[in-house]
Amino acid sequence: MTAFLEIENLSASLKRQRVRMLRSVSLSVAAGEVHGLVGESGAGKSMIGKAVLGILPAALAIDEGEIRLDGEDLLAMRPADRRRAIGAKAALIPQDPLTALNPSHCIGPQITGRLVDILGWDKRKADMRARELLAEVNIDDPDRVMASYPFELSGGMRQRVLIASAFAANPKLIVADEPTTALDVTVQKQILKLIREMQARHGTAMLFVTHDLGVVSKICQRLSVLYAGKVLEQATIAEFFADPKHAYSRALLAATPKYTDPGSSLVPVDSSVTDLVAAEIEAVDEGWRLAR
Amino acid sequence: MFKVSGLDLALPDRVNRPLIGKAPEIQILKGLTFDISSGEVIGIVGGSGSGKSTLGRTLLRLYEPTAGTVSFEGRDITHLSEAELRPLRRRMQMVFQDPMSSLNPRRPIGAIIADPLALHGLDGISARVDRALDHVGLPNALRHRYPHELSGGQRQRVGIARAIAMEPDFILADEIVSGLDVSSQAQVLNLLENLVDELGLTLAFISHDLSVIRRLCSRVMVLYRGEIVELAPVEQIFDAPKAAYTRELLDAIPLPDPNQKNW
Incomplete structure (x- = not known):
């Protein structure tokens, strides 16, 4: 299998403060493969997704590295070409469906708008496609949903709409940014199965x-464990859950609640583990600062 | 401590309100009967829309029940007026789900904890704030910081500190770890467990996630569409759930195990 998305040595930092946010991240995702990005809040998991989609906050600069989408180096392109390349091949399933949908527009135009305005589809064709997709994400009456406003739908329904919307233009790559964190467990299960x-x-x-290793074990084939913008471990799911290599990975697993095991105590990630990683990172950053 | 019987609550349905006239009412809680004894940690679990938050707020009398009675330490508080409730308010506190929207972004942490103390006319406020911060393991220097300067886990500790500073008898914790990553979640849960022991609190812990409840709670109430489908000791809920809905909730929890059944 050839990789569809390849990230090589990607580093990013805050422009003003010279604080590093991503540290030489390398990973690749093959067509048809789901790659999990796991870590605590602030580990830089979403940042990688945003860098791939070209939507990093303006305060962040990419210092070095390559992001290759379907063999093309995105960072070497002119911005307009880059946007077109990403728009045609990639899409996002966002975390919070309420903030991702415009509250003052119906669902229908919010799905078709991108197809018509950016990809130049015929309006009727886009409408057909939207209906087709809503049916595909198990929404019973697509017509009613297309004419509804976001507040009229439940959280699970809204997330289905966003999934349909992400798949609308047949993307080859989808970045799913915590798509089930805002949902309760039974709905989360349905949505994970659907995705x-x-x-x-x-x-x-x-x-x-x-951030949920339980979710990762259900949907991904491979994963990267991140801490402070650095990849600490990369493995297949079977390898990782049988034998996590990095001390931090083991600590993260220990912090994940397991209801089947009554004796299991929830152990927060110990500072001795993170201190070790932080010291390692600090040594590398020192060199980076001197080089600038 | 709490005795609840035949509790009904209906709220106006604003979504389907006609252009003119009163909004139709939706029945949220349907005839709930249960007790919470002093020193107990009770878990309240259910999907979204099951009425768990509404039930919590009705216990604190933030909503007035449409039928049934709620009594707190032998006193009927079902229809007390706000003025009559005021002295009781100090004894029942609440910790909210989203610390970012429940902590005033323009007030430093010290003031956020001190304000309700002043409101209730307590003395020695500064010392009480110190003690509360100490209880939740936050350094005193944080008094002068603002909520946006803290991490999610620290903010949630401030929410807990604000509640325990009042020296309440009862605390309602409404989905307080849902917004946290697993490591901060474990920290906050461990902290809560210690505080319950240390301060002899009675706690109602609302969550949609059964996996965080096993450690903390002694009894669990499972709600579905405003009705109690199961109310049992925590071991029984996990080892031999009676209701099909409890089973469903348990099965839906993704364990960190790629070979979990039914997935």
Whole structure:
């Protein structure tokens, strides 16, 4: 399998404060593969997804590295070309469906708008496609939903709409940024199954950002464990859960609640583990600062 | 401590309000009967829309029940007026889900904890704030910081400090770890467990996630569409759940195990 998305030595920092946010991140995702990005808040998981989609906050600068989408180096392109390349091949499933949908527009135009305005589709064709997709994400009456406003739908329904919307233009890569964190467990299970089905059917490559190792074990084939913008461990799911290599990975697993094990105590990630990683990172950063 | 019987609550349905006239009412809680004894940690679990937050708020009398009674330490508080409730308010505190929207962004941490103390006319406020911060393991220097300067886990500790500073008998914790990553979640849960022991608190812990409840709670109430489907000791809920809905909730929890059944 050739990789559809390849990230090589990607580093980013805050422009003003000279604080490093991503530290030589390398990873690759093959077509049809789901790659999990796991870590605590502030580890830089979402940042990688944003860098791939070209939507990093303006305060961040990419210092070095390559992001290759379908063999093309995105960072070497002119901005307009880059936007077109990303828009045609990649899409996002965001975390919070309420902030991702415009509250003052109906659902229909919010799905078709991108197809018509950016990809130049015929309006009727876009409408058909939207209906088709809503049916595919198990929404019973697409017509009613297309004419509804976001507040009229439940959280699970809204997330289905966003999944349909992400798949609308047949993207080859989808970045899913904590798509189930805002949902309760039973709905989360349905949505995870739905994403897994859709992804398999369309053969989409996927970057799946989450802090929940339980979720990762259900949907991903490979994962990267991140801490402070650095990849500490990369493994297949089977390898990782059988035998996590890095001390931090083990600590993260220990902090994940397991209801089946009554004796299990929830152990927060110990500072002795993170201090070690932080010291390692500090040594590298020192060199980086001197080089600038 | 709490005795609740036949509790009904209906709220106006603003979504389907006609252009003119009163909004139709939706029945949120349907005939709930249960007790909470002193020193107990009770978990309240259910999907979104099951009425768990509404139930919590009705216990604190932030909502007035439409039928049934709520009594707190032998006193009927079902229809007390706000003035009559005021002295009781200090004894029942609440910790909210989203610390970012429940902590005033323009007030430093010290003031956020001190304000309710002043409101209730307590003395020695500064010492009480110190003690509360100490209890939740936050350094005193944080008094002068603002909420946006803290991490998510630290903010949630401030929420807890604000509640325990009042020296309440009862605390309602409404989904307080849902917004946190696993490591801060473990820290906050461990902290809460210690505080319950140390201060002899009675705690109602609302969550949609059964996996965080096993450690903390002694009894669990499972709600579905405003009705109690199961109310049992925590071991029974996990080892031999009676209701099909409890089973469903348990099965939906993704364990960190790629070979979990039913997935």
